[in-house]
Amino acid sequence: MDELLGEFIAETREMMDALQGEIVAWEADPADRARLDAIFRFVHTVKGNCGFFDFPQLAALSHAAEDALADVRSGQRKPDPALVDAVLAIIDRVAAMMAMIEAGTPIEDGDDSALIDALAPGGATVERADEGNAALNAPQAAVSSGAAAAQRSVRIPVGLMDSLMSAVSDMVLARNETARRLSAAEVQPEARTSFDRLSAILADVREHVTRMRMQRLDPLFRNIPRVVRDLAQELDRQVLVDIDPGDVELDREIIEMIRDPLMHIVRNAVDHGIEPPSARLAAGKRETGILSVCASQSGNQVEIQITDDGKGIDAERLVARAVAAGIVGEAEGRGMPREMAFALMFEPGLSTAHSVTAVSGRGVGMDVVRANVEKAGGTIAISSTPGAGTAITLRLPMTLSIMPALTIRQAGQTFAIPRAVVEEIIRPEELGVALTELGQGCIAHHRGMRLPCVALGEVLGLGNSSAPRGDSALVIVKLNQTDHFAIAVDRVLDHQELVVKPLSRAVLNVGLYCGSSLLDDGQPLLMLDAGSIARAAGIDFTQPHVGDAAEERGHAHSRPGLPVMLFTGLDRRLRAIRMDVVRRVETFSRADLRRDVDPPQAVIGDAILPLAGLEGGRIPRGDVSILRLHDGHGEAGLVVREVLDIATMDGEIARSRPGSAIEGTAMVNGRSVELVNAYHLFATLGCVGDPAKMPVCRLPESDPWFANFLRPLVESAGYRVVGEGDADKADLAFAPDPGVKKRKSAKAANTVWLRDTADGEGGDGRSVYRYDRLALLAALHAVRKGAVA
Amino acid sequence: MILTIVVATIAGSEVALPADRIDCVIELGALTPVPRAPAAIAGLATLRSRVLTVIDTSVALGLAPDRTSSGGTGGKAVVIRHGGHDYALCVDAVRDVKQAAGEVEPLSVPVGDGWQRVARGMIATGASHLLLIDPDKLIKMQELEMIT
Numbered sequence: 001m002d003e004l005l006g007e008f009i010a011e012t013r014e015m016m017d018a019l020q021g022e023i024v025a026w027e028a029d030p031a032d033r034a035r036l037d038a039i040f041r042f043v044h045t046v047k048g049n050c051g052f053f054d055f056p057q058l059a060a061l062s063h064a065a066e067d068a069l070a071d072v073r074s075g076q077r078k079p080d081p082a083l084v085d086a087v088l089a090i091i092d093r094v095a096a097m098m099a100m101i102e103a104g105t106p107i108e109d110g111d112d113s114a115l116i117d118a119l120a121p122g123g124a125t126v127e128r129a130d131e132g133n134a135a136l137n138a139p140q141a142a143v144s145s146g147a148a149a150a151q152r153s154v155r156i157p158v159g160l161m162d163s164l165m166s167a168v169s170d171m172v173l174a175r176n177e178t179a180r181r182l183s184a185a186e187v188q189p190e191a192r193t194s195f196d197r198l199s200a201i202l203a204d205v206r207e208h209v210t211r212m213r214m215q216r217l218d219p220l221f222r223n224i225p226r227v228v229r230d231l232a233q234e235l236d237r238q239v240l241v242d243i244d245p246g247d248v249e250l251d252r253e254i255i256e257m258i259r260d261p262l263m264h265i266v267r268n269a270v271d272h273g274i275e276p277p278s279a280r281l282a283a284g285k286r287e288t289g290i291l292s293v294c295a296s297q298s299g300n301q302v303e304i305q306i307t308d309d310g311k312g313i314d315a316e317r318l319v320a321r322a323v324a325a326g327i328v329g330e331a332e333g334r335g336m337p338r339e340m341a342f343a344l345m346f347e348p349g350l351s352t353a354h355s356v357t358a359v360s361g362r363g364v365g366m367d368v369v370r371a372n373v374e375k376a377g378g379t380i381a382i383s384s385t386p387g388a389g390t391a392i393t394l395r396l397p398m399t400l401s402i403m404p405a406l407t408i409r410q411a412g413q414t415f416a417i418p419r420a421v422v423e424e425i426i427r428p429e430e431l432g433v434a435l436t437e438l439g440q441g442c443i444a445h446h447r448g449m450r451l452p453c454v455a456l457g458e459v460l461g462l463g464n465s466s467a468p469r470g471d472s473a474l475v476i477v478k479l480n481q482t483d484h485f486a487i488a489v490d491r492v493l494d495h496q497e498l499v500v501k502p503l504s505r506a507v508l509n510v511g512l513y514c515g516s517s518l519l520d521d522g523q524p525l526l527m528l529d530a531g532s533i534a535r536a537a538g539i540d541f542t543q544p545h546v547g548d549a550a551e552e553r554g555h556a557h558s559r560p561g562l563p564v565m566l567f568t569g570l571d572r573r574l575r576a577i578r579m580d581v582v583r584r585v586e587t588f589s590r591a592d593l594r595r596d597v598d599p600p601q602a603v604i605g606d607a608i609l610p611l612a613g614l615e616g617g618r619i620p621r622g623d624v625s626i627l628r629l630h631d632g633h634g635e636a637g638l639v640v641r642e643v644l645d646i647a648t649m650d651g652e653i654a655r656s657r658p659g660s661a662i663e664g665t666a667m668v669n670g671r672s673v674e675l676v677n678a679y680h681l682f683a684t685l686g687c688v689g690d691p692a693k694m695p696v697c698r699l700p701e702s703d704p705w706f707a708n709f710l711r712p713l714v715e716s717a718g719y720r721v722v723g724e725g726d727a728d729k730a731d732l733a734f735a736p737d738p739g740v741k742k743r744k745s746a747k748a749a750n751t752v753w754l755r756d757t758a759d760g761e762g763g764d765g766r767s768v769y770r771y772d773r774l775a776l777l778a779a780l781h782a783v784r785k786g787a788v789a
Numbered sequence: 790m791i792l793t794i795v796v797a798t799i800a801g802s803e804v805a806l807p808a809d810r811i812d813c814v815i816e817l818g819a820l821t822p823v824p825r826a827p828a829a830i831a832g833l834a835t836l837r838s839r840v841l842t843v844i845d846t847s848v849a850l851g852l853a854p855d856r857t858s859s860g861g862t863g864g865k866a867v868v869i870r871h872g873g874h875d876y877a878l879c880v881d882a883v884r885d886v887k888q889a890a891g892e893v894e895p896l897s898v899p900v901g902d903g904w905q906r907v908a909r910g911m912i913a914t915g916a917s918h919l920l921l922i923d924p925d926k927l928i929k930m931q932e933l934e935m936i937t
Contacts, residue, residue, distance in 0.1 A: 173838035413822065460824035504842040504874035506931040507833070510826045516833060516840045524821045524833035524840045536825075 006153055008049050009102050015042050016095055023088060030079035039087065040069040046094060058097050061112055065090045068119040077121065086118035158252070161213060168202075168209045169402070169499040175202055176520045210399055214249035217295050217304075220259060221245045224266055224293055231270045238277050238287050239270055244294035248302050251399045257376040258304075258394065261369040265306050265392050266293065268366075273310030273390050283387060285309070302398055307391040313384040315341035322347065342382040343482045343541065346370045374531055375514075379420065379479065395420070403500045404670060405517075405527065407493040408475065411462035416498055416517060416527045417487075419670060423478035424651050425492050444474060444486045451476065453486045454537040456528075460512070477530045483541040485534050495670045500527060512536060562653075564675065565627065566644040566668065569613055570620075576649060576668060577638065577676040583630045585643050587623040599685050602626065602637050609637035610685040631682050638681065649675065683716035694720040695784050698730035698748050705770070710734060710754075713773070717780040732783040734776075737767045750786075752779045792889045794912060795867065796919065798881040800852040802904075805889070805912050805919040812868040812875070814883050817843065829931055834877060836868060841877040844931055850903035871928045878924055890915050906930060 019042055026035035043065040050059035065087055071077040093115060100107050175198070182195060225241045232239040274280075274289035281287055295304045315338045322344045323333040345366045373380045378396035397403060397420055404419035426446065434445040435453065442453040453474070456462075472488040479485075498517040507513060507526075514529035534541070564576035592603045599610045609628065619639070626637040653664040653675060661684075663677040697714050699706045701723035711721055714734070722728045724747075733748030737755040745751070753767035768775045793808035813836075820832030820843055829849035834841045843866060847853035866877035891913035900908060900920060907930065909923040 170838045177838070413824075462824055501840050502874070503840075504876060505872060506830060506844070506876075506928070507823055507826060507842050509932065510823060510830075512825055513823070518835055518838060518840065522835055522838075523819065524835050526821065526823065526833070 005053065005101070008053065009098060010153060010155065012046060012049070012094075012098055015045065016091075016098070019091070023091065027084055027088065030081065030084050036069065036072060036079070039091070040066065040073060042091070043069065043087075043094075055097070055101070055107065057107055057112055058094065061090050061093060061097075061115065064116040064119055083119065083121075086115065089115050089118065162253075165209050165213055168206050169501075171202055172206060172499055173518045173522075175199055176518070177522045180520055180522065206402075210251075210402065211249075213251050213253075213399070215252045215255055217245035217248050217250060217255070220255055220262070221293060221295075223263070227263060227266060228270055228291060231267060235271060236276055237270060237274050237289065239274055240288050240290050242290060242292035242294075244292070246295040246297065248295040248297045249398070250302050250396065254376045254378075254396055254399075257372055258378070258396065261372045262293075262304065262306070262394070264366075264369050266291070269306060269308040269310065269390065269392075273308040273312075275311050279311075283311075297398070302396045304394040304396070305391055306394075307389060309389040312386040312388055312390055313342055313345070313382070314386065315384075318342070318344050337482075339383070340482045340541075342384060345382065346380075402497055403515075403527075405496055405498045405500075406475065407496055407519075407525070408456075408473075408489040409491040409493055410456045410460065410489050413462065414493065414519060414523075414525050415456075415489075416496070416525055417475060417477070417530060418514075418527065419495065421477050421479060421530045422475055423484065424476040425667070426474040426476065426486075426652070427492070442488075446474075446476070446486070449484065451484055451486045452534075452537075452539045453488055454533060454539065455488045456533070457488075457490070459533055459537050477534075479531050479534065479541075483534070485539055485541075487530070487533065498525075498527070562649040564647055564649050564668070564673075566647050566673065567627065567640040568642050568644065570618065570639060570641050571615075572641060573674060574644075574671060575662075575674045575676055576647070576666075577627065577629070578678055579646065581629045581631060581678045583628045583635070585625060586628050586637075587625050590619060590624055593619070593624065604628070604637070609635055611637045611639055612681050612685055613639040629678065629681070631678070634682070636682055636685050638676070649673070679716065683712075694718060695731040696720050696722055696728055697780075698722050698724065698726070698733040698746060700724050700735060703736065706734065710770075710776075713776060714780060717777065718784060719780065731786075732780070750779075750783050752776070790892070792893065792912065792921075794887065794889050794914070794919070794921070795883060796885040796887070796914070797867065797883045799922070800847040800850060801881065803884065803919060805914065805921045806867060806924060807909075807921070808886055810869055810924055812870055814865065814867050815877065817864060817866050817877065817879070827931070831879060834866075836875065836877075839875050841866075841868060841875045843877045843879065844928065846878050846880065846927065849927060849931060850907065852903050867924070869924045869928065871925055872932075876924075876928050878927065887914065889913060893921055894918075896920075 019038065022035045022038045026032055026039060029035070043062045047059060047062035047066050050062060068077070068083065069087065072079050072083070077083075093112065097107050178195065179199070182192065221243045224243055228239050228241045231237075269291055274291065275283065275285075277287040280289065289309055291306070291308045293304070293306050295302060297303070315336075319328070319333045319336055319341050322328045322341075323330050325347075327344065327347050328336070346369075347367060370380050373394055373396070376396055378394055381393045381395070382390065383393075384390040397418075405416040406419055406422050406425070407414055407416050409415075436443045436445065442455070444451045444453040455472075472490055473492045474486045474488055475492065476484060476486050500515040500517050502508075503513055503516055507516075512529060512532050513526045514532075515527040516524050517527060519525050563579035565579055565582050566574065566576050569575050586604055588602055588604050593611070594601045594603070595614070599612065600614055602609050602611050604626075609626075611626070613626075620641065624639060625641070625643060626639050627643070629636045629638055647668045649666050649668055651667045653666040655664040656662050656677075661677055661680050663675045663680075665672055665674050667673070695718065697719040699711060699714065699721055701707060714721055719732070722730060730746075730748035731750065733746035733751045734754055735743075735746045735751060737743070737753035743751075743753060751766075754770040755767045756770065758769045758771070768779065770776075794805040795808050795811055795814070796803060796805055798804075815836055817834050820834050822832045823830050829845050831843040831845040831848075834843050845853070864879060865881070865883060866879045867883070869876050869878060889912045893910040893912050895910050896905075896908060897911070899905070904920060904922075907922050907924075907927045909921045909926075911918045912921045
């Protein structure tokens with residue numbers, strides 16, 4: 001609403017500025033028809049606009065002036081100086097009111113009835129406020145005083161803004177080139193300092209300009225209720241529209257690109273989704289259908305979801321039509337999973353082909369919708385439940401001109417792929433992916449999925465290998481919910497924010513590229529269009545490429561995304577910790593930190609927390625942030641430099657060796673993140689709950705192997721360790737195996753004998769090879785369960 | 790109207806280009822090849838942070854064997870802005886920039902298929918006549934070629 005109000009003020013002010021001359025001229029010659037019309041238009045517009053806002057005084061004034069002027073225009077009344085004065089007095093008063101509205105102050109109660117009465121033929125003459133045109137200057141005066149209260153806005157031609165943006169993008173590239181030359185040449189340190197300053201300023205400018213191009217989604221969404229209302233009337237539907245543009249901003253160019261697709265989807269939802277009232281009643285639903293369009297933002301992506309509670313998509317009919325149109329074979333059609341069937345909607349030649357209505361069939365099919373969304377660098381996904389409704393989700397990048405991208409190398413040439421479609425990168429050394437060659441083709445088996453694999457070298461005609469080799473990296477691309485495939489490339493280089501430039505038509509026509517950019521060394525690079533590459537490689541996404549449904553479900557079950565909290569440690573490294581173990585984030589004063597004990601402690605409230613995370617960096621001045629962690633028994637604190645975000649780690653975690661302080665590394669939002677091993681953290685702090693309740697393990701203290709190698713494992717499994725001489729009752733003991741015959745009691749409820757050789761069973765199955773970590777852990781676990789229960 | 794022309798050598802022949810269409814003459818650096826592009830697209834180059842589409846003029850005119858988007862370094866080129874994009878047309882050499890000695894005249898002799906498609910006519914320069922090339926026609930040809 002604020003934005004609307006701003007527009008109203010700006011428009012009124014513009015008209016008022018233009019009106020100044022007219023008023024003076026009209027005053028001189030009240031019979032001047034052209035002047036009269038201009039003034040009439042002004043009061044008419046003000047009156048009309050007032051309808052949107054709650055300004056009753058303004059509406060009453062402009063309405064009265066409009067009526068009087070309408071009489072004059074229709075010839076029912078002769079303009080006389082008294083009328084001119086009365087109208088001018090009203091315009092002055094409107095100007096004063098606008099100034100108050102703009103400054104955000106409530107409109108002062110003035111006696112407007114006198115002004116209105118003066119309009120009547122023969123009405124009393126009024127004194128014009130402040131005489132002369134002082135009142136017309138009032139807005140300016142009010143602005144200078146109210147500038148702090150209300151930010152003024154100006155209108156700028158879109159073209160100018162676009163050229164500013166491209167100039168700034170060029171500036172970034174020129175900066176990069178200068179940086180490269182500077183690093184090659186020997187320059188004075190001062191020159192480098194000023195260059196750094198320049199770079200910092202440029203980064204600011206870039207951010208401001210990017211923000212300038214951002215537009216809220218409200219104006220885009222505002223048309224929807226009207227479109228739906230008209231359509232519902234035409235089709236005899238009852239639809240309730242629920243619009244939530246959120247607090248989301250999007251590059252205006254992208255907004256333009258999705259305007260038509262969005263309207264098409266909305267029309268589709270009313271036309272094909274929401275049933276007529278009678279059908280809804282018969283289906284046990286309320287007569288009025290609900291269509292909701294809402295937007296939300298996550299990271300640098302914007303999600304727009306269009307949901308209806310209509311009849312849903314008839315997957316079988318879609319498949320039947322696809323089979324009839326020859327898009328899929330009959331056999332594939334029969335067992336096609338629903339998600340895949342929905343994707344058929346985007347096939348050219350299928351969309352609503354035989355049910356074209358005046359409404360949705362306006363020459364745009366869903367294939368065009370998808371093409372437009374993809375052109376904006378976005379993706380589209382459909383989900384639907386028969387009888388319950390359909391949800392269509394558009395995911396869009398926030399800005400067009402600067403795009404996060406993955407750079408890769410193929411046959412010595414660098415290319416980029418938009419980050420938005422990259423699901424995962426599998427490096428050659430990683431396990432868990434198997435390549436199967438099928439004639440000239442290739443399939444990658446990865447986490448229960450069969451992915452068609454495209455050799456980039458082959459699609460581009462670079463390099464000779466027909467199938468991806470085992471040593472190439474795989475980039476898993478997700479075009480939408482169902483269309484995944486792998487691109488084999490020579491090497492994955494880096495994540496970069498690229499200033500994307502449009503391609504000339506001659507290059508665009510090649511059909512494999514969607515943009516170009518410049519590398520830091522000034523060399524142009526081509527941005528690959530993942531969708532086109534799949535098509536060029538002849539991948540048929542209508543063929544099931546998921547291992548099988550059960551396998552897929554099992555996979556989904558076993559590997560949900562891991563919710564983590566992202567933070568930087570004191571050593572400024574980016575880390576993550578499982579969300580489950582974080583109780584809350586607290587700050588405490590440096591003074592409450594005790595470093596003279598081991599482990600260091602912090603006093604928070606009445607709790608004393610052992611602290612981790614102090615190594616590798618200085619403690620910042622002032623307040624220190626800690627993550628308060630719990631393991632169900634005890635608490636510990638992890639000192640952090642800054643808490644960044646909550647994220648989901650859904651990529652592959654590259655595991656470190658068991659027992660390291662870092663559980664592994666994974667990519668989160670394009671950055672490599674270390675996952676803190678919470679288990680290790682608690683284990684090393686030794687804060688595992690109440691020692692009295694812990695199971696006890698007896699280890700021979702005389703043997704250094706037990707003290708150095710076994711003890712950490714035992715302690716990390718939650719045991720309190722006692723020595724041979726201790727009187728405590730032990731739940732478990734480990735002892736070197738002297739051989740079956742020579743074993744003596746190790747003074748414990750259970751004893752595990754450790755032998756030195758890997759083979760054999762030590763005679764009776766009660767001994768374990770001392771480096772058989774799994775068997776040791778199993779024993780610890782079994783006893784602990786028994787001891788605790 | 791007397792044109793200002795740029796006299797350049799393309800595929801060994803001296804020709805004229807309208808100077809008002811030419812942004813600048815550059816020495817091409819390393820080109821980024823465009824895999825799978827038609828032979829006449831020599832690659833991409835940069836000019837002051839603009840990306841140029843480089844057209845191998847000889848190949849486009851059918852006067853040189855296909856050199857398939859080879860990358861490599863390109864030599865001299867004239868830069869033309871066409872349809873909002875920057876193109877660089879490779880030339881062997883740029884000889885001169887001067888005022889034409891007369892109006893553009895229609896071609897009086899057949900000049901060969903390749904030249905015919907991009908010629909705007911001929912133009913007098915002192916003693917001789919030169920073929921006047923329309924660079925936009927040449928670029929348009931490239932744009933259309935991809936579609937078919």
